[in-house]
Every structure is written in structure tokens, then in C-alpha cells.
């Protein structure tokens with residue numbers, strides 16, 4: 783059993799949780815795209831040594847606004863979809879583009895927050 787499998791996203795490094803979720807160039811592109819310059823997410827990813835640590839350091843907003851709720855769930859949706867993306871690559875041998883992964887993350891957020899109550903339709907969320 784090979785416990786040091788190659789990262790399925792970049793094929794350049796060993797697949798550890800930290801690499802897969804925070805350090806992989808593919809993962810970092812997704813974090814940066816979805817963070818949209820709200821925080822210095824690259825710094826946070828570099829400083830995080832565990833998934834739990836990143837989730838604990840993720841900045842929160844003292845608001846019950848939809849934006850604050852989306853923001854609070856964003857790291858969970860990114861990590862969940864990175865995991866699903868790896869499984870899709872491994873078990874279905876099917877590559878996803880960065881755009882498709884980002885759309886999947888937004889779809890996850892849309893679903894987790896109640897779908898149609900969040901925006902009139904999913905297209906509205908894709909534009910934000």
C-alpha cells in the first residue's frame with residue numbers, strides 16, 4: 783500500500799491533506815478565485831498546518847446577512863469540493879476545469895443555504 787500517493791490535482795507532490803487543500807497550485811487558484819481579495823487567503827493557506835486550524839482562523843463577520851453566511855461556509859464548500867474533485871479524477875478518470883470546480887463550489891453553497899431562498903436562481907449566485 784502506497785501511503786505517499788501523488789497529488790491527483792498537480793501530480794507534482796505527495797498527496798497530504800495540507801498539500802491537497804492548501805498548498806497545491808490548483809487548490810490555491812480556487813481559494814484565490816473565490817476569496818475575491820476579501821482577505822489575504824494566500825497568507826492564511828501558508829500559515830495553516832491543519833484543516834481544523836484554517837477553519838478556526840477563517841475570519842468571521844458579525845452579521846446574519848447572506849454574504850456573511852456565504853463567507854462562513856466558503857472554506858467548508860471549497861474543501862468538500864476539492865475532495866469530491868479528487869474522487870472524480872480518481873474513480874471516473876474525468877478532469878474538471880477550474881471554472882467547473884468553482885461553479886460546483888457555488889452550487890454547494892447555494893444548496894447548503896437553501897437554494898432558491900438565497901437567490902432567485904442559481905445564475906444569480908454564479909454572477910457574484
Ligand SMILES: [Zn+2]
Nearest residue numbers: 789791792806
Ligand atoms: Zn497538488
